[in-house]
Amino acid sequence: MSSSLEILGFGVDSSIPRVFPLAFNSYLFWIFFAAVIVLYRLLPHRGQNRMLLVASYVFYGAWDARFLILIAISTLIDFHVAQRVTKSRDRAIAKRWCALSITTNLGILGIFKYFDFFTASFARLLKSLFSYETDPVTLNIILPVGISFYTFQTLSYTIDVYRGHTKAATSLPDFALYVAFFPQLVAGPIERSHRLLPQIINPRRTSRDHFAKGLYLVISGLFAKIVIADNMAFICNGIFAASDDQVGGIDRLVGVYAFAFQIYGDFYGYSAIARGIALWMGIELMANFRMPYFARSPADFWKRWHISLSSWLRDYLYIPLGGNRGGHWKTCRNLMITMLLGGLWHGAGWTFVLWGLYQGILLCAYRPFEGRIRDSQPSIVRRLVETFLFFNLVCIGWLLFRAESAAQAWNFFNTILFSDFSATFLTPYGLGSILYLAGPFLLLEIWLARRNDLLALTTVPWGWRSAAYAYALFMLVVHQPLRTSEFIYFQF
Amino acid sequence: MLAGTGILLEIIARILAPTLDYDRVHIHAFPEIAEEIKVGESPRIMILGNSLLLHGVDETLLQENISTALSRPCSVSKVTPVATAARDWHYLYDTYFTQSQSHPDIVVIGFVGHHLPDQYELKIRRLTRHFCSLDNLGSCLNEEGRTLDERAIGFISHFSALFGDQRTHQWGVSSATIPQFGPGVSRLNNILDAAQTRPAPNGSDDPGIQAPSTRTYRKLADLIKTLKAHGVKPYFIPMPQPEPWTVDPEARATIEEQGATLIDRSVNPRMGRSDFSDGYHLGETGKTRFTSFLASVLSEELSSMETPAP
Structure with missing residues (x-):
C-alpha cells in the first residue's frame, strides 16, 4: 500500500545509496572538512556561522537532501515557539506553545521512526490474540539518519526556554546552526542549548x-x-x-x-x-x-x-x-x-x-x-x-x-x-x-x-x-x- | 611527527615489497617476463590468469609438448598473479606488455565463471599498486572506483607500498599476534558470504556473485580488443573444477563477438577429485593432465594457423 509520504518522496528508494557518504571514516569527509576549515579560518564570525550552516546542510544533504525538510521544519517551529514562549506573559499560553513544539517533534519522530513498527506489531497482536488477519497500514519510508539526535536536541531547547533555563535565540541562522551543526548532527552528542548556543552566538577563538x-x-x-x-x-x-x-x-x-x-x-x-x-x-x-x-x-x-x-x-x-x-x-x-x-x-x-x-x-x-x-x-x-x-x-x-x-x-x-x-x-x-x-x-x-x-x-x-x-x-x-x-x- | 612515522613505515614497506610473498616476487618479475617475450622463440605463448593457472599449468612441460608437436621451438611465459580476474588482466597487460611493446603471439586465459564479468569484486589497492601505470591510473580509478573513497584509496595505493600492500602487512602482523587468525578470518568470511548469498536462479557455477542475467562483460571485451589490436590471438579456456560447470552464454557471446577463441572442452580431460589439491586448484596429477591437454589443443590451433604472427 503506498502512503502519502511515499508519494511525497520519502519512500524507500533502492536507487539512493543508504551509506552515509560523509561519515568520519571516509576520505570524502576529510576532503569536505579540509575545505570547511580553510573557509572557516578566512571568514569573520558571522561568515563562519553562515558557512557552517551551509556546510552542515551539505553534510546532511549528501546522504539524502529530501530529509533536510524535516530539519528545516523542526528548526523553524522551535525557533518561533521559543520566541512566543519568551514573549508570553501567561504560563498557560507558553505551555501550549511548548506543547506544540513537543507534539511536532515527537510527531515527526513517531511517523518516520515508529509508525511502521507499531502498526505491524499491532497487526501481529491481532493475529495472535484473535486470529484476525489484517493488512497493516505501513508508510514504507526511510528512517532519516540522526533523526533521534537532532529531535532530542531541539526538544531540549524549547523545554529549557519554557523552564527559563536558557534564553531564546534571536537569530534564526544561529539557531539553525545549533540544530544542524554537522560534527554532532547525525550521532550526537546531544548538546544542550545553554552549552552550545552561546558558543555559536559569541565569537570563538582557537588556540594551540x-x-x-x-x-x-x-x-x-x-x-x-x-x-x-x-x-x-x-x-x-x-x-x-x-x-x-x-x-x-x-x-x-x-x-x-x-x-x-x-x-x-x-x-x-x-x-x-x-x-x-x-x-x-x-x-x-x-x-x-x-x-x-x-x-x-x-x-x-x-x-x-x-x-x-x-x-x-x-x-x-x-x-x-x-x-x-x-x-x-x-x-x-x-x-x-x-x-x-x-x-x-x-x-x-x-x-x-x-x-x-x-x-x-x-x-x-x-x-x-x-x-x-x-x-x-x-x-x-x-x-x-x-x-x-x-x-x-x-x-x-x-x-x-x-x-x-x-x-x-x-x-x-x-x-x-x-x-x-x-x-x-x-x-x-x-x-x-x-x-x-x-x-x-x-x-x-x-x-x-x-x-x-x-x-x-x-x-x-x-x-x-x-x-x-x-x-x-x-x-x-x-x-x-x-x-x-x-x-x-x-x-x- | 605523524608525517615522520608515515614516511618511516612507507620506507619499510618499500624495502619489504619485492619479497613479501611468492606472488609479489612473481609480480615484480613482470618486466623481466616482458623482456623475455621480446626475444623469445616464436610462437610465443603467454599463459595469463590467476592461481588456477599458476597451479594448473607446468610451463616446461607445455613448452616441450608443443615444441615436439610442432617440431620447432616455442616459448611459454606464465603471468599468473593470484586472486585476479579479467578486470585486473586488462590493466596488467596494458601496463607491462602494451607499454613495453612486448607482445606474445597467443595469450591463453584460463578462468572459471566469476573471473570474467565486470561484477568481479576488485581489490582496488592491489590493482592500482601492481597492475596500473601512471598512463592508465586515471582511467582505472574512473572506471573501477565505485565511490570517491575507493578512488582515493586506489590513488594512494598506486604511490604507496604501505597502502598498496596493506592487506599483506595486515595478514603478516595479525598472524603473528592473534592466534588462529588465518582460519578464523577464513571461517567468518565463509559464514558472512553464505549469509549474504541469495540462491542463483539457474544454478550457475558461482552462486557467490550475481546471476548471469545481471553480469556484464565490458572489461573482457576491452581485454580482447587490446590483445587483438596488437596482433595477439586470445584463447579462453574454462578451467576444470571438481563439479561440472558451464560458461555463461553472455560471456561466450562476448568472446566470440570480439573474435577470440573459446576452447570449450572443459570436460576434457575429465578430472577426478584426486586431481585437485584443495577442491579448487589442480594438484600435481591434475596439473600434468591439464598441461598435456592444453598442449595438444594449442598444437592443433598453431598447426592450423597458416603463418605464425611475427
Whole structure:
C-alpha cells in the first residue's frame, strides 16, 4: 500500500545509496572538512556561522537532501515557539506553545521512526490474540539518519526556554546552526542549548591547546572506530550469522564480547571525532563517554555511557516523572519507564524494548546497593571482580541490543549459559583480536582513570605523545577492517 | 611527527615489497617476463590468469609438448598473479606488455565463471599498486572506483607500498599476534558470504556473485580488443573444477563477438577429485593432465594457423 509520504518522496528508494557518504571514516569527509576549515579560518564570525550552516546542510544533504525538510521544519517551529514562549506573559499560553513544539517533534519522530513498527506489531497482536488477519497500514519510508539526535536536541531547547533555563535565540541562522551543526548532527552528542548556543552566538577563538586536544580526540576516535569497532564488527557479525552447528556457546560469548567493544569503539569513536573537529573550530562539545566498562553498577554505567542521552533522559523524563522522590517502588517505576523509552529511542524493534526493560531491571535491582558501591573503596582485586561481573551484565544487554530478534537473543543466551560449552578456533581468534586490538586502548583508559583526566595524554611530554600517536598511526594503516561497516548509531 | 612515522613505515614497506610473498616476487618479475617475450622463440605463448593457472599449468612441460608437436621451438611465459580476474588482466597487460611493446603471439586465459564479468569484486589497492601505470591510473580509478573513497584509496595505493600492500602487512602482523587468525578470518568470511548469498536462479557455477542475467562483460571485451589490436590471438579456456560447470552464454557471446577463441572442452580431460589439491586448484596429477591437454589443443590451433604472427 503506498502512503502519502511515499508519494511525497520519502519512500524507500533502492536507487539512493543508504551509506552515509560523509561519515568520519571516509576520505570524502576529510576532503569536505579540509575545505570547511580553510573557509572557516578566512571568514569573520558571522561568515563562519553562515558557512557552517551551509556546510552542515551539505553534510546532511549528501546522504539524502529530501530529509533536510524535516530539519528545516523542526528548526523553524522551535525557533518561533521559543520566541512566543519568551514573549508570553501567561504560563498557560507558553505551555501550549511548548506543547506544540513537543507534539511536532515527537510527531515527526513517531511517523518516520515508529509508525511502521507499531502498526505491524499491532497487526501481529491481532493475529495472535484473535486470529484476525489484517493488512497493516505501513508508510514504507526511510528512517532519516540522526533523526533521534537532532529531535532530542531541539526538544531540549524549547523545554529549557519554557523552564527559563536558557534564553531564546534571536537569530534564526544561529539557531539553525545549533540544530544542524554537522560534527554532532547525525550521532550526537546531544548538546544542550545553554552549552552550545552561546558558543555559536559569541565569537570563538582557537588556540594551540584546542588543536592539540582536537588532534588527540580525532586520532583516538579514528583508532576506536577503524581499529577496534570495524575489526570487532567482522568477528561479531560472523558469529551472529553462524548457525548452531558452526559455532559453540563459548564462541558466541566471544561474539557478544566482540560486540561490546564494537559498539563502544563505534560510538566513542564518532563522539570523539565530533568533539575533535568541533574543537578545531573553537567549539567545545560535551564528553559522551567516561570509560564505561570500568563501571561497577548500572547507575555508574549510565554516568559513563552515552552521557548526553542519559542526562537528557534524566532531566526531561525521569525527574519530571518524579525521579527518586516518592519511595522505592515509584522510583523503580520511573526508572523502568525512562529506560523502556530510552530503549525505544535506539530503534523501533522489540529487542530494543527488551534492552531498555533489562536496563531498567538492572537499575532497580542494584538500587539498594548503589550507595554502598559508590562510597566503598575496595581493593584492586575486588574492584576487578565487580567490574568484570558488571561488564558481563552489560554484555547481556548488548546481546539483546545486537540480536536480530528476541528468539536469536534467547538462543544465544541459552547456548552460552546452559546448553553448549564448546569452543572452536573462533574463540582464541576472537579473544586474541579483542586483546590485541582493544587491549591497548583499555590500558590507556586505566591510565586516564588514574589521572582522572580524559585528555591527560595531551599534557604528557612530547616524546610519550609521539610514541602513542605513532602506534595509533601504525595500527590505523595496517589494521584496516576486513569488511567495512557504518557507524552503528547512524541508524538511530 | 605523524608525517615522520608515515614516511618511516612507507620506507619499510618499500624495502619489504619485492619479497613479501611468492606472488609479489612473481609480480615484480613482470618486466623481466616482458623482456623475455621480446626475444623469445616464436610462437610465443603467454599463459595469463590467476592461481588456477599458476597451479594448473607446468610451463616446461607445455613448452616441450608443443615444441615436439610442432617440431620447432616455442616459448611459454606464465603471468599468473593470484586472486585476479579479467578486470585486473586488462590493466596488467596494458601496463607491462602494451607499454613495453612486448607482445606474445597467443595469450591463453584460463578462468572459471566469476573471473570474467565486470561484477568481479576488485581489490582496488592491489590493482592500482601492481597492475596500473601512471598512463592508465586515471582511467582505472574512473572506471573501477565505485565511490570517491575507493578512488582515493586506489590513488594512494598506486604511490604507496604501505597502502598498496596493506592487506599483506595486515595478514603478516595479525598472524603473528592473534592466534588462529588465518582460519578464523577464513571461517567468518565463509559464514558472512553464505549469509549474504541469495540462491542463483539457474544454478550457475558461482552462486557467490550475481546471476548471469545481471553480469556484464565490458572489461573482457576491452581485454580482447587490446590483445587483438596488437596482433595477439586470445584463447579462453574454462578451467576444470571438481563439479561440472558451464560458461555463461553472455560471456561466450562476448568472446566470440570480439573474435577470440573459446576452447570449450572443459570436460576434457575429465578430472577426478584426486586431481585437485584443495577442491579448487589442480594438484600435481591434475596439473600434468591439464598441461598435456592444453598442449595438444594449442598444437592443433598453431598447426592450423597458416603463418605464425611475427
